[in-house]
Amino acid sequence: MDLEIIAHRGFSVMAPENTLVAFSAALQQGADSLEFDVQVSADGIPVIFHDELLNRITGTSGKVSEKTVAELKELDAGSWFAERFAGESIPTLEDAIATFQNVKDFLYFDIKPNHQWLEEEVQKLGEFLVQNNLLNKSIMTSFNENFLDQIRHYHPEIPLGYFLIGFNQFEEQLQKAINKGNSILSIHYPIVLQHPEIVTQSQNQGVDIVVWTVDDLNDFNTLVNLGVKRIITNSLIGSYLKS
Numbered sequence: 001m002d003l004e005i006i007a008h009r010g011f012s013v014m015a016p017e018n019t020l021v022a023f024s025a026a027l028q029q030g031a032d033s034l035e036f037d038v039q040v041s042a043d044g045i046p047v048i049f050h051d052e053l054l055n056r057i058t059g060t061s062g063k064v065s066e067k068t069v070a071e072l073k074e075l076d077a078g079s080w081f082a083e084r085f086a087g088e089s090i091p092t093l094e095d096a097i098a099t100f101q102n103v104k105d106f107l108y109f110d111i112k113p114n115h116q117w118l119e120e121e122v123q124k125l126g127e128f129l130v131q132n133n134l135l136n137k138s139i140m141t142s143f144n145e146n147f148l149d150q151i152r153h154y155h156p157e158i159p160l161g162y163f164l165i166g167f168n169q170f171e172e173q174l175q176k177a178i179n180k181g182n183s184i185l186s187i188h189y190p191i192v193l194q195h196p197e198i199v200t201q202s203q204n205q206g207v208d209i210v211v212w213t214v215d216d217l218n219d220f221n222t223l224v225n226l227g228v229k230r231i232i233t234n235s236l237i238g239s240y241l242k243s
Helices: 020-029 069-073 094-101 119-131 145-154 167-180 189-194 197-204 217-225
Strands: 004-008 033-040 046-048 107-111 138-142 160-164 183-188 208-212 230-233
Touching: 004 020, 020 033, 020 094, 033 094, 046 119, 119 145, 138 145, 138 183, 145 160, 145 167, 160 167, 167 183, 167 189, 167 197, 183 189, 189 197, 189 208, 189 217, 197 208, 217 230
Parallel strands: 004 033, 004 230, 033 107, 107 138, 138 160, 160 183, 183 208, 208 230
Antiparallel strands: 033 046
16 A cells, blocks of 8 residues: 555645635645534534634634524634635535546545434435445545444445544454444544554554644654554644655
């Protein structure tokens, strides 16, 4: 497997995170894959946004889950980053279809854990992926492991991603990934630097690892030398990887 560069919320050092312009910038610079965050609006529509609260990105109070898509679309998700991005909107998954179809390798969905998905919502998400030929590109990661079980029930072909944010969780999370099959570990990368044996122990069990979020070139090169093939980054994309 070749090295896979995964753009964290798009090219998020060059454009406002989790927006279509950030995704396009990442692909133009040569990112292989996209990572992004998914929540559900008050009217049950999956939208791409990281925080539970709207204030950091939009300057508006309230939660994503309390607003309809129409209300979310009225908000400015770009000018916080730079004035030239004023008016950039919060995208729905539907908005991103064309961009997603241009991704070379994978779409890493980070399903935020603040919503308990209804079975109907999970089914609709699966139908969206099928109808837009995205099923074979999609990887579902989440701290909401109930969601992972739900999507696996309908689409066993979609790889699941189990998070690892502390080394003391390694054996437990690795065992989950082994037991579920067709799964990866998504690991906070300093853990791998401190415990490099994680790489071979996981891969020997048929569980690949993804590391996040790597923006230091020395750390990047160390991880590659350890055998890590999937790296999530805000900045080390294309020419920025060589600078």
